[in-house]
């Protein structure tokens with residue numbers, strides 16, 4: 388389990404396990420001969436994919452960024468993607484019980500980012516983190532209810548019960564959730580995907596989510612086929628890199644199977660590299 392000290396904040400990388408995505412979906416129009424050097428695929432063209440959450444202890448609150456796939460997938464989906472369901476076990480290993488979480492933030496509402504928001508209890512769906520305030524974007528939630536290209540990635544039981552009970556707040560755009568903890572919209576993967584920005588002691592870290600899902604996706608135009616607005620992904624990445632490089636931000640990767648976070652540096656040929664802190 389990796390930890391990192393960001394000013395007064397303690398960051399703990401906790402995983403929901405490894406699942407599998409189709410390499411073509413994961414790397415879009417990038418030729419396989421290029422991407423397979425960075426992300427080797429198995430005989431079914433599947434690439435091991437991380438489900439990285441981050442716990443932030445601010446000193447006042449315990450915040451959970453992202454909740455993985457969870458344990459409620461249908462048999463069909465579980466067969467296709469896998470359902471490792473390791474988040475609660477890994478939180479417990481870090482000494483964190485569900486009751487300890489004060490705030491949960493979802494970057495967006497695809498099934499592999501908010502699965503542990505809720506669990507099944509008998510015939511009911513209840514929140515996994517009973518004392519937590521949950522945050523997502525209103526536009527993302529609206530989109531989840533429209534029958535879009537990515538509708539199969541949305542499972543309403545991960546958020547609608549929380550919206551109905553008032554436990555989930557739907558934000559409208561950039562917002563500060565707690566001192567030093569804010570969200571910022573970076574469109575591309577979805578229209579309203581939000582990154583989570585942490586600032587403490589003059590240092591900044593950013594959970595950039597599916598805008599740059601792994602350290603193999605640093606090239607501007609290595610855009611996932613899943614992205615709804617690929618040209619906006621590129622524009623959002625430009626905006627992100629300008630700020631993250633200048634400010635020496637720690638970038639946290641949602642789907643990297645090995646590296647939960649890294650600094651970004653420009654190498655000799657101007658190529659971006661992920662450098663371990």
Ligand SMILES: [Zn+2]
Pocket residue numbers: 495497500576597
């Ligand atoms: Zn997504």
